[in-house]
Amino acid sequence: xxxxxxxxxxxxxxxxxxxxxxxxxxxxxxxxxxxxxxxxxxxxxxxxxxxxxxxxxxxxxxxxxxxxxxxxxxxxxxxxxxxxxxxxxxxxxxxxxxxxxxxxxxxxxxxxxxxxxxxxxxxxxxxxxxxxxxxxxxxxxxxxxxxxxxxxxxxxxxxxxxxxxxxxxxxxxxxxxxxxxxxxxxxxxxxxxxxxxxxxxxxxxxxxxxxxxxxxxxxxxxxxxxxxxxxxxxxxxxxxxxxxxxxxxxxxxxxxxxxxxxxxxxxxxxxxxxxxxxxxxxxxxxxxxx
Numbered sequence: 001x002x003x004x005x006x007x008x009x010x011x012x013x014x015x016x017x018x019x020x021x022x023x024x025x026x027x028x029x030x031x032x033x034x035x036x037x038x039x040x041x042x043x044x045x046x047x048x049x050x051x052x053x054x055x056x057x058x059x060x061x062x063x064x065x066x067x068x069x070x071x072x073x074x075x076x077x078x079x080x081x082x083x084x085x086x087x088x089x090x091x092x093x094x095x096x097x098x099x100x101x102x103x104x105x106x107x108x109x110x111x112x113x114x115x116x117x118x119x120x121x122x123x124x125x126x127x128x129x130x131x132x133x134x135x136x137x138x139x140x141x142x143x144x145x146x147x148x149x150x151x152x153x154x155x156x157x158x159x160x161x162x163x164x165x166x167x168x169x170x171x172x173x174x175x176x177x178x179x180x181x182x183x184x185x186x187x188x189x190x191x192x193x194x195x196x197x198x199x200x201x202x203x204x205x206x207x208x209x210x211x212x213x214x215x216x217x218x219x220x221x222x223x224x225x226x227x228x229x230x231x232x233x234x235x236x237x238x239x240x241x242x243x244x245x246x247x248x249x250x251x252x253x254x255x256x257x258x259x260x261x262x263x264x265x266x267x268x269x270x271x272x273x274x275x276x277x278x279x280x281x282x283x284x285x286x287x288x289x290x
Contacts, residue, residue: 033263034058034099036085036136037106039066042155042205044074045252046103046259051077053260058097062106085132095139098147101263102140104133104177105155111167116226122169129173134180141188141195149194153262154181158203158273161282166236174201185270198268201282202255203275 032055038047039061047059051074060083061070071080084090085106094102110117110125137152144150159167160174181199188195226233258272273282 030054030056031100031263032056032058032098033101033103034060034094034097034140035103035105036060036083036133037062039063039070042202042252042255042259043103043105044070046105046256047074047078049256049260050263051075053264055263058094058099060106085136086128088135091132091136091139094136095143097143099140099143099150100147101151101153102137103153103155103259103263104137106133107155107173110169112169113166113226113228114168116228117169122172125169126173126176129170130176130180133177137184144195145191145193149196151196151198151263151265151268152181152184153259153268154178154197154199155259156181156199156201158201158282160201166240182270196265196268198262198270198272200255200259200262200272203273205252205255 030053033050035043035047035050035057037043038059044059047057050057057078059070059074059078059080061067061080062082062084064082067080067082071078074080081093082090083093083106106128108125108128110121133154140150140152144152154177156177157171157174159171160176160178163175164171178199178201181197185197188197228236254274258274262268262272
């Protein structure tokens, strides 16, 4: 009998229990999983991995125009539909899906100095990144309770643990997501209905999202009539681009594995962080009391 710790005979990866080439049915029962904001990046890569492992996956995207292309790319086993989490009529679609796992991945980006950025834009960002995900979660939890349990996964960010200057509008929403997940997890324990809550905190992966976040940082500074001088803005731009190029991880595999682990676990952990360098950094900061 093969064990989870032995090399995978299919592709020789070290951990056959998370091998993308092998179906989950060899290790545990399949699940019905919904991922929001899965049209690109980590969300789409996670959907591909979960589909390859035999799960029933509802893959949702913000725009109706993306549905056909995404369905074609993912294949007939994927159940792709439009889900704008800010719209009540779209959120209501999930009530009848009998979900085992909800992955709250949908998010928008906004950066810039808190001394400059228009607060209406920050308020809108919280509506998308926090409040709409919580409203969707409330629907999912009620359905999960009726079915005897389930898992809710919130996608936060490493900047939801470590404040990032000039990225604070986005960073604040992710701090709120991480806090909400931790608090909701304890509430669900007290409820005793088998609902598990986890938060995944990715470091910088090269999906295009971080570059968009970086670009919006300087667009906001320049558009809003910044208190910062042009020389300060340009120096910040160059330093930020160098830092991102140094830190970004090319493949999303390490973070996708964390999400899959959380989705498939009978009792998932509270936090999952990747890549490992950032996981170590978070642990050191916690030890230091930061």
